[in-house]
Structures are given as C-alpha cells and as structure tokens.
Amino acid sequence: MTTLLRLATAGSVDDGKSTLIGRLLYDSKAVMEDQLAAVERTSQERGSDYTDLALVTDGLRSEREQGITIDVAYRYFATPKRKFIIADTPGHIQYTRNMVTGTSTAQLAIVLVDARHGLAEQSRRHAFLASLLGVQHIVLAVNKMDLVDWDQHRYEEIRDEFHAFAARLDVHDVTSIPLSALHGDNVVTKSAHTPWYPGGALLPHLEDVYIAGDRNLVDVRFPVQYVIRPQTHEHADHRSYAGTVASGVLRPGDDIVVLPSGKSTRVVAVDGPTGPVTEAFPPMAVSVRVADDIDISRGDLLARVANQPEVTRQFEATVCWMADDGVLEAGRDYVLKHTTRTVRARVVELNYRLDVNTLHRDKTATTLALNELGRVTLRTRTPLMLDEYARNSATGSFILIDPETNATAAAGMVRATTPVADRAASPNAVPHRSLVTAADRLGKGRTVWFTGLSGSGKSSVAVLVERKLLSLGCPAYVLDGDNLRHGLNADLGFSRTDRDENQRRLAHVAALLADSGQTVLVSAISPMAEHRASARALHAERGFDFYEVFLDTPLADCERRDPKGLYARARSGEITQFTGIDSPYEPPVGPDLRLTPDRSPEEAAQLVLDLLGRSE
Numbered sequence: 224m225t226t227l228l229r230l231a232t233a234g235s236v237d238d239g240k241s242t243l244i245g246r247l248l249y250d251s252k253a254v255m256e257d258q259l260a261a262v263e264r265t266s267q268e269r270g271s272d273y274t275d276l277a278l279v280t281d282g283l284r285s286e287r288e289q290g291i292t293i294d295v296a297y298r299y300f301a302t303p304k305r306k307f308i309i310a311d312t313p314g315h316i317q318y319t320r321n322m323v324t325g326t327s328t329a330q331l332a333i334v335l336v337d338a339r340h341g342l343a344e345q346s347r348r349h350a351f352l353a354s355l356l357g358v359q360h361i362v363l364a365v366n367k368m369d370l371v372d373w374d375q376h377r378y379e380e381i382r383d384e385f386h387a388f389a390a391r392l393d394v395h396d397v398t399s400i401p402l403s404a405l406h407g408d409n410v411v412t413k414s415a416h417t418p419w420y421p422g423g424a425l426l427p428h429l430e431d432v433y434i435a436g437d438r439n440l441v442d443v444r445f446p447v448q449y450v451i452r453p454q455t456h457e458h459a460d461h462r463s464y465a466g467t468v469a470s471g472v473l474r475p476g477d478d479i480v481v482l483p484s485g486k487s488t489r490v491v492a493v494d495g496p497t498g499p500v501t502e503a504f505p506p507m508a509v510s511v512r513v514a515d516d517i518d519i520s521r522g523d524l525l526a527r528v529a530n531q532p533e534v535t536r537q538f539e540a541t542v543c544w545m546a547d548d549g550v551l552e553a554g555r556d557y558v559l560k561h562t563t564r565t566v567r568a569r570v571v572e573l574n575y576r577l578d579v580n581t582l583h584r585d586k587t588a589t590t591l592a593l594n595e596l597g598r599v600t601l602r603t604r605t606p607l608m609l610d611e612y613a614r615n616s617a618t619g620s621f622i623l624i625d626p627e628t629n630a631t632a633a634a635g636m637v638r639a640t641t642p643v644a645d646r647a648a649s650p651n652a653v654p655h656r657s658l659v660t661a662a663d664r665l666g667k668g669r670t671v672w673f674t675g676l677s678g679s680g681k682s683s684v685a686v687l688v689e690r691k692l693l694s695l696g697c698p699a700y701v702l703d704g705d706n707l708r709h710g711l712n713a714d715l716g717f718s719r720t721d722r723d724e725n726q727r728r729l730a731h732v733a734a735l736l737a738d739s740g741q742t743v744l745v746s747a748i749s750p751m752a753e754h755r756a757s758a759r760a761l762h763a764e765r766g767f768d769f770y771e772v773f774l775d776t777p778l779a780d781c782e783r784r785d786p787k788g789l790y791a792r793a794r795s796g797e798i799t800q801f802t803g804i805d806s807p808y809e810p811p812v813g814p815d816l817r818l819t820p821d822r823s824p825e826e827a828a829q830l831v832l833d834l835l836g837r838s839e
C-alpha cells in the first residue's frame with residue numbers, strides 16, 4: 224500500500240489548471256486508453272498539433288457552466304510511490320465556497336499562476352484560504368513559462384512576491400516551480416529549459432513531500448449521533464451510544480466525561496460493525512457502552528476526563544460567507560451545526576473583515592457579503608464543546624444555516640474558544656499544589672527531553688505536562704518531532720544522517736526556547752544515545768537544566784497501540800528505516816525518569832511534574 228496525498232488546485236480561470244491536471248493524469252498513465260484516443264481525435268479535429276489535455280479533465284467534469292468550473296471535482300491518480308486525490312476547485316472569483324469545500328480536506332495546495340500575468344487576487348485568496356483551513360504545504364506553480372521565454376527573472380519576481388505574501392500566513396512549507404503544463408516541462412521530469420532552476424519537477428515533489436499523520440489521535444472526541452435503546456428488559460443496562468470518532472483513540476476501560484453535563488463514567492465496550500473492538504479511532508463508526516446509567520443524548524460529546532474540549536457558549540471564529548443572498552452582520556441569528564449538535568446562534572460582533580489580497584483587517588466593516596471572510600464572535604443558546612480548529616478540525620469547524628431558507632450561509636473555523644478574560648475559568652485548568660510560585664518559574668527555562676519508540680506515549684505525556692505547567696502559570700511549550708517535520712524539518716527523512724540533523728535542530732530550538740524562559744517539552748524518538756547526549760551538552764553549555772525522560776514502552780506494546788498505523792506499514796515493508804523495526808533504538812542507560820506503560824498518561828505527567836519540582 225502506498226501513502227495517499229490529498230491535494231487541491233486553484234488558480235484563475237485561464238491559468239492552465241485543467242491542462243496541469245490532465246498532464247498529471249496522462250503522464251501517470253491514469254487516463255484510460257479509449258478516452259485518450261477520443262481526445263486525440265478531437266484535438267486533431269480542432270487542428271491542434273498537440274494533445275489538448277484540458278479536454279481530458281473537461282470531459283470528465285460533471286458540472287460546467289460557460290467554460291467556468293462551478294463545483295469541486297475529485298480525480299484520482301497513482302504512481303508507484305503514492306496515490307493522489309485532486310480536488311479541482313474553481314478559479315472563478317464567485318466560487319470561494321467551492322474552493323473552501325475542495326481545500327478543506329487537502330494536505331497540499333497547488334496555487335497556479337500564469338507567468339505572463341503574475342499573482343492574481345485568486346492566487347492570494349487560495350493560498351490564504353489554504354492556510355486558514357490548516358493546509359501545511361503549498362506549491363506555487365508558475366505556469367506558461369514557455370510564453371515568457373523561460374525568463375528566469377520573471378519567475379523569480381513572481382516567486383519572491385508570493386513568498387513575501389506567504390510569509391504572513393500560517394503555512395510551513397512553500398515550494399515554487401517554473402513549468403509549462405502544456406508542454407510537460409518540470410511537471411514529471413526536469414525541463415532542459417530551466418537550467419537556472421535548482422529544484423525538481425512537480426510530480427517527484429508531490430511523491431516525496433513528507434506528510435505526517437493528519438488525524439488527531441490524541442484528543443478523544445466522540446460526538447453522540449444517536450442513542451441505541453435496549454430492546455429487552457434483560458439488557459436494560461446496556462444502552463449504547465452510536466457515532467463516528469472525531470479524533471483520538473477510544474478504548475474499553477477509558478475514563479470518560481459526558482459533555483456538557485460533566486458526568487463521568489467508564490467505557491465498558493466499543494462495538495464496530497462486526498462486533499467488539501479494542502480501540503476506535505477516526506473515522507470509525509462505532510457504538511460505545513458505558514458503565515453507569517447516566518443521561519446521554521444526541522449532540523453530547525464523550526471525551527477523556529483529563530483531556531476535555533472547551534464547553535462554552537461564546538467563542539471567536541473565522542467565517543467564510545457563502546450565501547448568495549443576504550449578508551452577515553452583528554445581531555443576526557442563525558442555526559449553527561457543530562458535529563452532531565445543532566443550536567441557535569447569534570453573531571455578537573463582526574470583529575473584522577479580512578482583505579485576502581493584503582491580509583488587512585478592516586475593523587470598520589459591518590457586513591460580510593458572498594465570498595468574504597471575517598472574524599466574528601458568536602454566542603449560542605446552549606453550550607458547544609469546542610476545540611480550536613488548528614488543533615482539531617473536526618471539533619473546531621461548524622456551519623451556519625439560514626433559518627429562513629435552510630441554506631448553508633457560512634463555514635466557520637473556531638479560533639479562540641473563550642474570550643481572553645475568561646481563560647482562567649477553563650475546565651482544563653487542573654488545580655495542583657504549586658511547587659514553586661509562578662514568579663520563581665518565570666524566566667527560568669529548561670528542557671525535558673522525552674525519548675522512546677514511536678507510539679511509546681511521548682506526545683501524550685508531553686501535552687499533559689504542558690497543560691499542567693500552564694495551569695500553574697509556568698510557560699511551557701511542546702516541541703514535537705513529528706510536528707516539526709511539517710515545517711522546520713520538512714526537508715528531512717529518516718536516514719541516520721537526516722535523524723542526526725533533525726536532532727541537532729531540535730536541540731538548538733529547545734535551547735533557544737529555554738533561553739526565552741520556557742519549560743520546553745521535546746517529544747522525539749531520539750534513537751541514539753549520542754543524540755540525547757549532544758542535546759544535554761548543548762543545554763549544559765548554556766546553563767539550562769536538562770531532563771531525559773525515557774518512555775520505556777516495549778516494542779510489542781507500541782506495535783499493539785500503533786496509533787498511526789505505522790508499525791503495520793513498516794512490517795509490510797511499505798515504510799523502511801522504521802525505528803524498532805529496521806532502524807535502531809538505543810535505550811537510555813541512566814535517564815532522569817523512566818516511565819513504564821503500567822502508568823496512565825496522567826500519572827506519568829504527574830511524575831514529570833514531580834521531577835521538575837524536586838530539582839527546583
């Protein structure tokens with residue numbers, strides 16, 4: 224099995240999107256022979272001396288209107304290295320809503336620009352939407368380079384302008400490629416026309432770009448879709464709750480809380496379509512049986528006791544207005560649909576409208592019209608269980624429905640779950656006897672280095688420690704190896720050399736953050752003793768405390784958990800150089816703390832806190 228990359232394309236109407244997609248499909252031999260024959264015939268009939276690849280995609284497109292794509296079309300192609308699903312989103316300005324739909328599930332966005340015309344509003348708009356929707360990788364494809372005589376200067380001008388714009392977005396990886404989709408230059412193979420271009424062609428980039436798991440497997444969120452009532456009296460205690468796991472891994476035995484009521488209970492069993500399962504993760508549809516007879520209804524959410532979303536009636540969100548008629552303005556009421564919960568909501572305030580070209584925030588704006596984006600404060604009649612979109616796209620997104628027409632009026636992404644002034648009252652603030660005062664801690668940076676196999680629990684424990692420290696007023700920050708591989712370390716793989724470099728960067732970034740006064744929680748496999756020793760030495764040199772915490776979870780346990788399905792893939796040979804399978808892990812000999820899997824993540828986190836407290 225090869226990995227899957229979901230990508231979205233967008234550009235202005237004539238930027239050559241269809242040709243590019245056609246080229247990718249054609250050159251990866253995904254186009255059926257007979258379709259090709261038909262296209263070649265039509266091209267010849269039209270007097271073209273080349274195969275018009277736009278016809279391939281146009282021929283497959285279901286909905287078209289006056290030559291403008293008006294809906295999202297998904298296409299599929301594969302190479303021996305990867306499978307791809309392309310959301311072909313419309314380039315016409317009217318259709319931001321389709322672009323949002325197509326891009327919302329993408330991991331990478333290709334922004335296509337015509338080299339003759341340079342960046343259009345649409346190019347910026349799409350890059351911006353992609354960043355709002357959490358897309359981490361962008362490719363700027365400067366197309367039609369043949370029409371500007373492969374002018375290096377022109378390409379660099381467009382590239383630099385785009386990079387300057389993208390630098391202000393929350394996107395970690397931007398790659399630019401000069402190409403000609405029509406002639407196939409720099410699409411699949413490197414073109415002889417661009418000797419001045421140091422990078423590679425588009426397809427190899429798409430095949431190799433490192434995409435870490437995009438499923439959130441940390442925060443258990445199970446929105447209840449419906450209640451399955453017992454059929455007979457004998458099973459009266461076996462009411463179960465059906466739904467789709469939105470995030471996290473849910474297992475029998477888990478202590479859970481039912482929100483918004485806040486009552487807690489334990490998961491007794493999780494049933495899949497063919498019977499009980501030992502764990503459920505997104506997007507599995509399961510039913511959950513719990514130990515206590517408590518009131519749970521549709522729209523409630525099950526979460527882990529120690530890891531809860533914000534339960535709130537007021538929050539801030541970015542919305543994209545999609546209604547053809549009517550505008551968004553403060554004071555209006557809508558129906559808000561969030562996971563399985565539907566509630567009444569009022570727009571309390573339009574905080575600002577975003578200009579997608581300049582990223583300017585217009586605080587004087589009073590309305591949002593079709594295709595406009597803005598930041599709003601919303602208040603709901605009953606509470607919602609929210610996470611910020613950046614952390615959890617399932618529980619961080621919603622739609623607004625016009626109660627009159629029943630049409631979708633806006634798509635929204637939760638940005639801040641509680642107004643800043645209310646933060647102290649967060650249900651996530653875990654009360655804890657402070658070991659030192661916040662003032663003592665402030666300014667004194669240090670690093671806790673969590674090492675262990677993939678799935679040993681490094682991230683799970685680190686995020687709990689982070690939350691506990693923050694609730695104690697101690698600035699803390701998790702540096703997760705896996706996450707950093709999206710951005711800073713996106714150029715690195717898993718060879719010994721790349722891991723060395725990955726570890727070197729992590730150690731330096733940790734030391735910088737420690738210098739700024741943070742308690743840095745590094746969560747990275749860090750397989751070699753040498754890696755950990757260098758990180759410790761670097762910290763010692765700079766006068767920062769360093770704690771090595773070993774997640775001593777045996778390989779068999781990690782493999783059984785396999786939270787990202789990577790072990791299975793490593794065993795099948797699909798991933799190579801996988802730590803513990805065909806790449807070494809040297810267990811620490813004298814770690815500052817050793818955590819074994821008989822401890823729950825919460826207990827483990829507390830032990831780390833005790834360790835930090837002891838050495839104050």
Ligand SMILES: Nc1ncnc2c1ncn2[C@@H]1O[C@H](COP(=O)(O)OS(=O)(=O)O)[C@@H](OP(=O)(O)O)[C@H]1O
Binds near residue numbers: 704705
């Ligand atoms: N071949 C191979 N080997 C190990 N890990 C792999 C590999 N391929 C992908 N992944 C995923 O990348 C995460 C490990 O990255 P790190 O930066 O922590 O690794 S290292 O410290 O440089 O060894 C690791 O994340 P965690 O599971 O959180 O440890 C994996 O999800």
Ligand SMILES: Nc1ncnc2c1ncn2[C@@H]1O[C@H](COP(=O)(O)OP(=O)(O)O)[C@@H](O)[C@H]1O
Binds near residue numbers: 440677683784786
């Ligand atoms: N005692 C435990 N400590 C930490 N994680 C545990 C424990 N028991 C089960 N788990 C589960 O194991 C998985 C560990 O994954 P993760 O924290 O991402 O590991 P890593 O960051 O080391 O790859 C999570 O799904 C977590 O819920």
